[in-house]
Amino acid sequence: MKRSKALVVFSGGQDSTTCLYWAKKHFEEVYAITFLYGQKHSHEVEIAEQICKEEGIPFRLMDVRFISQLSHNSLTDTSIEMDQEKPADSFPNTFVPGRNLFFISIAAVHAREIGAFDIVTGVSQTDFSGYPDCRDSFIRSLNVSLNLAMDEQFVIHTPLMWIDKQETWKLADDLGVLDIVRYRTLTCYNGIVGDGCGHCPACKLRRAGLEKYLESKK
Ligand code: ZN
Secondary structure, rough: OOOOEEEOOOOOOOOHHHHHHHHHHHHHEEEEEEEOOOOOOOOOOOHHHHHHHOOOOOOEEEEHHHHHOOOOOOOOOOOOOOOOOOOOOOOOOOOOOHHHHHHHHHHHHHHHHHHOOOOEEOOOOOOOOOOOOHOOHHHHHHHHHHHHHHHHEEEEOOOOOOOOHHHHHHHHHHHHOOOHHHEEEOOOOOOOOOOOOOOOHHHHHHHHHHHHHOOEEE
16 A cells, blocks of 8 residues: 655666655655755756656755855865765765765655655765665664654655665666656766766766676676
């Protein structure tokens, strides 16, 4: 049986778009929330809005650009060159400290407002670039905190937590949306839609997963 109402934290990238369609399969009503946080490629916000429009999903855009004023990172600061590899002893400079903490907390307040207590996010600790706010332990802890903060029973769903990029492509295919995810979404750090620039860290990860998945289908 489908549960009733879910709110998806939606960026217009591969992972959250796959989650949007996952939510459509598992919930009667799906809502989306997208964040403008000062990302260099705010084109992803337009992509997110367009996909929602086509799917008839209510779309809420939140301006949280204060996040980019709090720390220096290469996703929001054009003067910083992006790390191509994960440094051995720290996070790559694409890490935006607190991003998922803010996003999911704000999403929960909006979810409560619209009467949705299921929140869906595309975080994964399998392929992770070292981001601590993508780990399962953080999400579980935040889930408890949000329930205590608002005296509610939210459930945060993370369909991608334990799967890698190849399996994420398989999930999109199983949901019947492989082409939508492949050609419409924006994951590339250089802002190129679909298969992307091919050489930024996000593209490399996405492309390697796609190639492995397509190979496994032969
Ligand atoms: Zn790229």
